[in-house]
Amino acid sequence: MSFRETVRAWLAENVPKTVENASAEERIATAKRFQAALHDAGLAGLTWPAEYGGQGRTAADQQVFDEEAAAYDLPTDVFMISMGMCGPTIVDLGTHEQKARYVRPLLRGEEIWCQLFSEPGAGSDVASLQTRAVRDGESWVVNGQKVWTSGAQHADFGALLARTNPDVPKHKGITMFIVDMHAPGVTVRPLKDMTGQAPFNEVFFDNVRLPADAVLGEVDAGWFAAVTMLGHERVSIGGSVRRRYDPLTYTNLADLARRLGRARDPVVRTELAGLYAAERALSLFNTRLRQEADAGSPPGARGSVAKLAGAELLWRAVRVAGLIAGVRAAAWDEGDPAAEELAIAINATPASSIAGGTNQIQRGIIGERVLGLPKEPQVDRDVPFRELRVGTQA
Amino acid sequence: MELVLDSEQRQLREAVRELLADHCPPARVREIMGGDEGWDRALWSRLAGLGVAGLVIPEEHGGSGAGHVERCVVLEELGRALAPVPFLASAVLAVDTVLALGDAELSAELLPQLATGELVAAVAVAGDEGTWGSAAHSIAVTRRNGVFALDGHASFVVSGDAAHLVLVYAGTPDGPGWFVVSGEAAGLRTTRLRTLDPTRALARLDFAGTPARAVAAADPAAVLEAVRDRAAFALAAEQLGGLDHVLETTVDYAKVRVQFGRPIGSYQAVKHACADLYSTAEQARSVVRHAAWTADHDPGALPVAAALAQVVLGPGYFDSAAAGVQLHGGVGYTWEHDAHLYYKRAKTSELLLGAPEEQRARLADRLAL
Numbered sequence: 001m002s003f004r005e006t007v008r009a010w011l012a013e014n015v016p017k018t019v020e021n022a023s024a025e026e027r028i029a030t031a032k033r034f035q036a037a038l039h040d041a042g043l044a045g046l047t048w049p050a051e052y053g054g055q056g057r058t059a060a061d062q063q064v065f066d067e068e069a070a071a072y073d074l075p076t077d078v079f080m081i082s083m084g085m086c087g088p089t090i091v092d093l094g095t096h097e098q099k100a101r102y103v104r105p106l107l108r109g110e111e112i113w114c115q116l117f118s119e120p121g122a123g124s125d126v127a128s129l130q131t132r133a134v135r136d137g138e139s140w141v142v143n144g145q146k147v148w149t150s151g152a153q154h155a156d157f158g159a160l161l162a163r164t165n166p167d168v169p170k171h172k173g174i175t176m177f178i179v180d181m182h183a184p185g186v187t188v189r190p191l192k193d194m195t196g197q198a199p200f201n202e203v204f205f206d207n208v209r210l211p212a213d214a215v216l217g218e219v220d221a222g223w224f225a226a227v228t229m230l231g232h233e234r235v236s237i238g239g240s241v242r243r244r245y246d247p248l249t250y251t252n253l254a255d256l257a258r259r260l261g262r263a264r265d266p267v268v269r270t271e272l273a274g275l276y277a278a279e280r281a282l283s284l285f286n287t288r289l290r291q292e293a294d295a296g297s298p299p300g301a302r303g304s305v306a307k308l309a310g311a312e313l314l315w316r317a318v319r320v321a322g323l324i325a326g327v328r329a330a331a332w333d334e335g336d337p338a339a340e341e342l343a344i345a346i347n348a349t350p351a352s353s354i355a356g357g358t359n360q361i362q363r364g365i366i367g368e369r370v371l372g373l374p375k376e377p378q379v380d381r382d383v384p385f386r387e388l389r390v391g392t393q394a
Numbered sequence: 395m396e397l398v399l400d401s402e403q404r405q406l407r408e409a410v411r412e413l414l415a416d417h418c419p420p421a422r423v424r425e426i427m428g429g430d431e432g433w434d435r436a437l438w439s440r441l442a443g444l445g446v447a448g449l450v451i452p453e454e455h456g457g458s459g460a461g462h463v464e465r466c467v468v469l470e471e472l473g474r475a476l477a478p479v480p481f482l483a484s485a486v487l488a489v490d491t492v493l494a495l496g497d498a499e500l501s502a503e504l505l506p507q508l509a510t511g512e513l514v515a516a517v518a519v520a521g522d523e524g525t526w527g528s529a530a531h532s533i534a535v536t537r538r539n540g541v542f543a544l545d546g547h548a549s550f551v552v553s554g555d556a557a558h559l560v561l562v563y564a565g566t567p568d569g570p571g572w573f574v575v576s577g578e579a580a581g582l583r584t585t586r587l588r589t590l591d592p593t594r595a596l597a598r599l600d601f602a603g604t605p606a607r608a609v610a611a612a613d614p615a616a617v618l619e620a621v622r623d624r625a626a627f628a629l630a631a632e633q634l635g636g637l638d639h640v641l642e643t644t645v646d647y648a649k650v651r652v653q654f655g656r657p658i659g660s661y662q663a664v665k666h667a668c669a670d671l672y673s674t675a676e677q678a679r680s681v682v683r684h685a686a687w688t689a690d691h692d693p694g695a696l697p698v699a700a701a702l703a704q705v706v707l708g709p710g711y712f713d714s715a716a717a718g719v720q721l722h723g724g725v726g727y728t729w730e731h732d733a734h735l736y737y738k739r740a741k742t743s744e745l746l747l748g749a750p751e752e753q754r755a756r757l758a759d760r761l762a763l
């Protein structure tokens with residue numbers, strides 16, 4: 001059996017049905033069962049090192065898997081940060097012990113991770129973060145606050161950035177830690193987003209003790225670790241497979257147009273074609289990035305193109321949805337889940353151009369790090385963190 | 395052409411603004427949003443107390459006979475505060491429909507009560523597909539023993555849940571016509587719709603043998619069009635107020651939010667985005683004033699001016715509100731922050747009278763393209 005056939009057969013047997021109105025707990029339990037079975041079948045972590053629980057396969061195999069999986073809604077959203085961001089960073093920077101401890105349970109979905117970077121005063125400028133980790137003998141004591149932490153309410157571990165030396169410039173005094181989200185002193189408070197749901201959180205650290213081996217990478221080299229993870233994040237967000245139920249895909253909007261009898265409208269047709277073109281161009285770009293990575297040249301900052309284009313694509317889809325549905329995109333009868341999903345998707349679209357680095361920041365990265373344009377003057381680059389103006393909130 | 399407010403109009407603006415600052419702060423909007431009733435009765439009474447519901451109603455019918463410029467001044471403030479009151483439904487759509495129908499008896503009966511705000515009325519013109527006038531296909535009129543009865547449904551009725559009375563555009567065997575239905579009528583069922591924008595209630599009305607009063611009109615479709623034109627620039631005035639709020643709050647934030655050791659407004663990407671908000675708002679204000687002035691002084695030019703107002707304000711407000719969220723970053727994406735309320739109001743307003751492409755098509759028609 002070819003790899004493709006193996007994948008196809010396995011998915012056909014094992015993808016669970018999406019249960020409507022399932023509670024978060026039920027969804028996570030389903031996801032965990034699925035992911036463990038996927039790993040048992042040798043299909044989780046395809047490109048990850050075999051030594052730590054991955055399959056050591058090529059990006060081409062990953063591509064095959066993704067193509068086959070596109071016919072399904074895999075219940076794996078809850079692992080996006082674990083597998084797209086935290087896991088790859090541990091593989092890149094972890095010690096042998098850390099990789100041996102964390103990678104396998106992460107790939108099996110047994111342990112869920114979150115990313116503890118942003119703070120109220122430090123979003124785009126994460127390096128100005130104020131959460132502090134102070135050495136106490138062999139261990140570290142953490143105090144501070146994170147915000148907008150996706151999935152923290154379900155997470156077992158977090159990749160935490162904390163300041164370990166305030167006397168040096170901001171980038172030079174940060175360390176990345178692995179933090180047990182169930183440790184004493186960690187408080188997770190759900191935060192409602194503009195759709196009315198609470199997928200992200202505030203996370204408070206009150207004298208949280210971390211062992212010496214919680215450091216990921218080197219002490220005070222947390223910025224390098226952060227950049228590594230942010231690179232994975234952009235590729236993971238930009239290259240993420242659109243869910244089949246996502247109401248803002250070309251396929252689903254074209255379907256909506258047909259259902260509402262709008263598909264022959266000449267403006268609807270040309271706008272849908274434009275949306276198709278944008279979606280296809282991005283997906284082809286993602287495929288090419290992956291093939292290049294497979295051939296040994298990782299995407300690096302070019303992942304920002306995918307991230308940015310992905311956000312712009314959604315904004316375009318929001319316009320097309322309005323054109324197709326008119327006021328029906330904004331009001332609907334009770335008990336019309338499709339209409340409700342569309343409205344939620346419209347309300348959630350701003351996340352695409354903020355989360356994971358804003359569009360403005362992505363353009364800056366493309367300009368400076370990909371194209372080599374001169375950098376913005378950085379007023380705070382060489383100033384000790386202590387003396388900086390940070391965290392000003394309106 | 396007069397595009398600048400005079401001192402009386404500015405006073406009106408201040409009075410409404412003050413009242414809303416006192417009685418419609420964001421906390422109040424959120425209270426109504428979370429409540430069972432889709433509107434703020436107390437605020438409505440206070441506003442009506444200022445006489446603003448009757449600004450375009452002639453004095454002989456209990457209004458102040460001021461004009462569209464004045465009414466747009468009020469709408470602008472309501473949009474700025476996201477005031478949850480049935481002004482657009484009652485003081486705009488219903489008043490304009492009664493005026494356009496030009497039926498002396500109906501005017502004498504309804505306008506005085508609409509002017510004081512005691513009577514809240516709504517207008518039902520759309521069926522399930524949401525297009526203006528499609529209710530003529532979704533509501534059928536029959537006549538038995540000299541009594542008219544409506545069967546069918548209308549949807550997307552602005553403040554339909556608050557209305558004591560509904561003006562309905564329905565289909566008779568001889569073509570569309572206008573009917574008056576009491577909010578309490580037998581066989582009328584009113585259901586709030588679920589909405590993307592939590593600050594404006596829309597309703598579905600189901601009619602089952604609902605008794606109705608016919609209003610004679612020489613050309614019912616022309617009334618529909620006249621009302622739509624007025625709605626287009628009245629809504630645009632409301633949109634302008636929201637846009638202005640987005641502009642102000644975003645620029646303020648760009649001045650105080652520091653990232654990378656500098657206020658974010660010092661970055662060109664942010665500064666230029668703020669400049670675009672301003673440029674959009676300034677042109678929008680001109681277009682709205684122009685339409686309002688045209689309605690008062692040059693009605694022949696209104697069809698173009700009104701279509702123009704929606705073409706400019708629809709996407710102008712939504713794109714600005716989206717930029718407002720964007721420039722606030724993560725905090726703008728939270729429920730606690732008000733940016734999302736403007737985003738949602740802007741999206742709904744952009745679609746309420748038809749998507750932007752439809753507005754442009756309408757303008758193209760008016761330009762005889």
Ligand SMILES: Cc1cc2nc3c(=O)[nH]c(=O)nc-3n(C[C@H](O)[C@H](O)[C@H](O)COP(=O)(O)OP(=O)(O)OC[C@H]3O[C@@H](n4cnc5c(N)ncnc54)[C@H](O)[C@@H]3O)c2cc1C
Nearest residue numbers: 117118123124148149150355356358360661720721723724
């Ligand atoms: C849905 C969602 C999920 C998130 N999940 C996580 C998570 O799991 N973990 C985590 O750590 N964080 C998370 N975040 C936080 C996210 O990374 C930040 O919101 C984002 O980086 C922006 O930071 P900020 O919100 O502080 O905005 P700011 O940095 O204050 O930005 C405000 C505005 O200024 C602009 N700006 C800032 N600096 C510049 C500049 N130099 N040049 C040009 N423009 C600039 C921005 O583009 C933006 O428009 C999430 C955010 C959202 C919305």
